[in-house]
Amino acid sequence: xxxxxxxxxxxxxxxxxxxxxxxxxxxxxxxxxxxxxxxxxxxxxxxxxxxxxxxxxxxxxxxxxxxxxxxxxxxxxxxxxxxxxxxxxxxxxxxxxxxxxxxxxxxxxxxx
Numbered sequence: 245x246x247x248x249x250x251x252x253x254x255x256x257x258x259x260x261x262x263x264x265x266x267x268x269x270x271x272x273x274x275x276x277x278x279x280x281x282x283x284x285x286x287x288x289x290x291x292x293x294x295x296x297x298x299x300x301x302x303x304x305x306x307x308x309x310x311x312x313x314x315x316x317x318x319x320x321x322x323x324x325x326x327x328x329x330x331x332x333x334x335x336x337x338x339x340x341x342x343x344x345x346x347x348x349x350x351x352x353x354x355x356x
Contacts, residue, residue, distance in 0.1 A: 245325035245345070247306050249313070252349070257316025260355040262299025266311060267353045269293055274329075274346035275339040283338040293353055304329050311350060319351045 260266040268286070275281035286294050296302045298312055306324030314320055326332070326343040334342040 245323075245328075247310050247325070247328050248323040249310055250321040250323075251318065252321060253317070253319040255315030255318030255352060257352075258355060259315050260298045260312055260352065262312065264298060265295050265356045266298045267293045267295040267355070268311065269351040269353060271349045272338075272346060273348070274344050277341050277344055279345070279347050281339075283340060298355075306346070306348070307350075310348075311352065314350070314352045316352050316355060319349065322348045322350060324348065 271285035271287060272283050273279050273281060275283035286292060299308055301308065304324065306322055306328035309328070310320065310322040324346050326345065329344060329346040330340050332342050334340045334344060340346065
């Protein structure tokens with residue numbers, strides 16, 4: 245499957261460029277193979293927006309490819325197959341089972 249992207253709100257700002265930092269709000273769904281169950285969010289109490297270097301393999305493939313095509317201000321839902329998420333290892337600390345499909349709702353806040 246790879247990556248499926250659904251734009252929830254178009255952006256109006258610049259697109260991130262590979263090798264540069266991008267800051268996002270993100271909520272991840274798919275805890276225990278249930279796509280309605282949240283496993284993490286930057287909007288939870290005590291959390292803050294997440295910054296990463298895009299296009300460098302610092303995050304899962306679904307984020308690298310999905311966010312790279314977004315614009316600042318855009319909100320999108322990214323549906324990632326296991327090979328675009330955490331694969332056969334999963335991420336047990338967050339309740340992500342091996343070979344899980346995951347959904348991320350991402351808002352691009354800024355890019356540098």
